Structure formats: C-alpha cells, structure tokens
Amino acid sequence: MHTRFAPVRDCFHDLFATGRETGAALTVWHDGVPAIELVGGTRTAVPPGVVVPAVGADRPWRPDTLVDVYSVGKPVVALCLLLLVDRGRVDLDAPVAAYWPGFRAPATVRQVLDHTAGLPAFPVPRPAAAITDWDLLCADLAAAEPEWTPGTVAGEHAWTYGHLVGEVVRRVDGRSVGRFLAEEIAGPWRLDLAFGLGPADRQRCAELSYGDPGWPDRMRGEPGSLRARALDNPPGGRDVAVVNGDRWRAAEIPAVNLHATASALARLYAGLLAGGTLDGVRLFGPDLVAEATRVQYAGPDLVLDRTAHWTLGMQWEPDGSWGMGGIGGSSAWADPERGYTFAYVTARLADHDRVDELVEALHSCL
Helix, strand or coil: CCHHHHHHHHHHHHHHHCCCCCEEEEEEEECCEEEEEEEEEECCCCCCCCCCCCCCCCCECCCCCEEECEHHHHHHHHHHHHHHHHCCCCCCCCEHHHCCCCCCCCCEHHHHHCCCCCCCCCCCCCCHHHHHCHHHHHHHHHHCCCCCCCCCCECCCCCHHHHHHHHHHHHHHCCCHHHHHHHHHHHHHCCCEECCCCHHHHCCECCCEECCCCHHHHHHCCCCCHHHHHHHCCCCCCCHHHHCCHHHHHCCCCCCECEECHHHHHHHHHHHHCCCEECCEECCCHHHHHHHHCCCEEEEECCCCEEEEECCCCEECCCCCEEEECCCCCEEEEECCCCEEEEEEECEECCCHHHHHHHHHHHHHC
C-alpha cells in the first residue's frame, strides 16, 4: 500500500484498537488499480464488549474470508438481470408478467429494479423455515397486489428484491440466479462472491456478531410499520443464530445473503467504473452501465423513511457516487468523480459510522 494512504490504514487499525471492530476487510481501487487492501481481526463471533484478539485469535480474518454483506448484494443480483437486458433478452420497460406468467402486479422490469414496484414486503406471513423456500416466496409475490401504484413512489424492497429480480432471471434463462451469477459474472471477472455457498466456501465464512445486543430490534423500526413488515417476514434475517448457520449460507436469498470478500466487491465496481470491461473481459456495454447507474427515481422512500435516489439496483449519492450499503455496516460503491471504488465488509453488526470515518480518511489522501 502506498504511503499516501497511511491515514486510511491508521483509521482501520483504530477501529480494532477501540473495540468498535472485531473482524473486517477494506479494499480500495484508485485509477483502475488496487490501492488499499487491509484485513483485520477474527472470523469468530465476538460478544459485545470483548476486544479482539482476546477471542478468536486462532481464526484470523484472511483476504479470502467470506462474509454476508446483506443489501450490498442487491446491485449484484440486479446486474444478473441487467446482463440479460444488455444481451437483448429482457426489455426494461416490459411488464414483469411478460417473463413471469401469472405475476399480478402491473409493474415493469425497470420498476422492480428501482424499488418502485410496490412489493416491498412478502404479503403472506411465513415462518422462519420459509426463508429457504424460493418457490413458495415467489408464488406469494406473484399473487400479491402492490401496496402502491408501481412507479409512483419507492420503498426499498428489503427482502423481496432478490426474489423479484432473481425469478425474472430464472424464468428467462432457466438457471437459478446464484448459478447465473457464478457462471456469467463471478467466473469471467474472477470475483470471490456468491449467492448460495457450497460446503468448502461455507468453511471460509466469518460469523456475524452484534456490536450491541439491541441492534436487531433497533433496525426494525416501529412495530407494524412498512419497514418492520419488510424486514421481519419471514423472521430470522437479523438473528445471528440463523445467519451463521449452514441453511442460510447454502440458500439463495439474493437481497440479503450475498457472501463476498472486500476485494471482490471493489473489483466488481472497478469493472463497472471502467464501462463494463475488466482485465479485457467485456461483460456489459458502456450504454448499459450508464443507464444502470443513472438516477431512475428521486423522492421519498417509504421503507427507509427518507429521501432516496435509486438507480437500477443501487443508491446514488449527491457526490455522484453509486453503490449500496448493507444493514450492519458493510458497504461498496464507485466514486466516478474521485476515480475510486471502495468496499468494506464487516462481521460486526452495527452502524455505518466506521465506513464514514474510513471515507473521510480516504478523501483526505486524494
């Protein structure tokens, strides 16, 4: 790592020294090449208040450690569908029902991708066991009436996004979205990330832990709210006993269970920032990348309860950057103005202040 980025390294190390971080990785590409590659801490779940390396020193975080990055995976599942758009197999403005017969909501593919389809929560209450039942949850969505007229307002499709997008991929291509990702994107671009892990990859996973035991309830919002309905059906998505288990890691739950390394995410965004070509391998055309990263919707988001700017799968920020943060603190994006891509992955479920401080340090170096 170049000495100019020493403040970023120091900030990263301070997170561990002060007990705010227990296991994490940070990768930054600048001007099209890797510039920062940091890992620290342990893959073992650490109780709140315990400072590493008191626990888990025998299982250090490595560059190939995989971690569930939650919503950081939403742009990744979107890219699977956008690859079919780029190849002319899917029309962004066609109704979803054109590819998914029996889908009732009058939403277009574009509205599904930009979180305005009106299906932010699974409509039928289901038990935790339903988390891994793809066909059941997709059938629930296909039969649902939208909660608003599609295209009129946004609400982050917290859990449903991956099933809506992934099922269109499956209906058009025939492969599950996890297999499609592996064969069409992760393989060609050499990305260490996946939906649905095999036994060997499950052994590389970091165990998620809470920075604060009250975190799951705090993230839910008001009981009965749209946010609570979107996050809690089926239950278990913020329960470390569930998400650290083999059933969760082996399942394809694309909105919330991408398992990835920081280097893979930074590399993915580097390919997008370069217009869709990485190491000479062209996956997307520049026009598709431009359309996918421009703002499609700007206004209130009924689930996030704030103003949001949605592209086709990502959030756009006023500084011109585009990407996605995940509940719990992981985040990945591209900043075209400053010429970098950034990926931070963490096993410590807490707020995004860690990323904010790292970015402040990075910008001071640039």
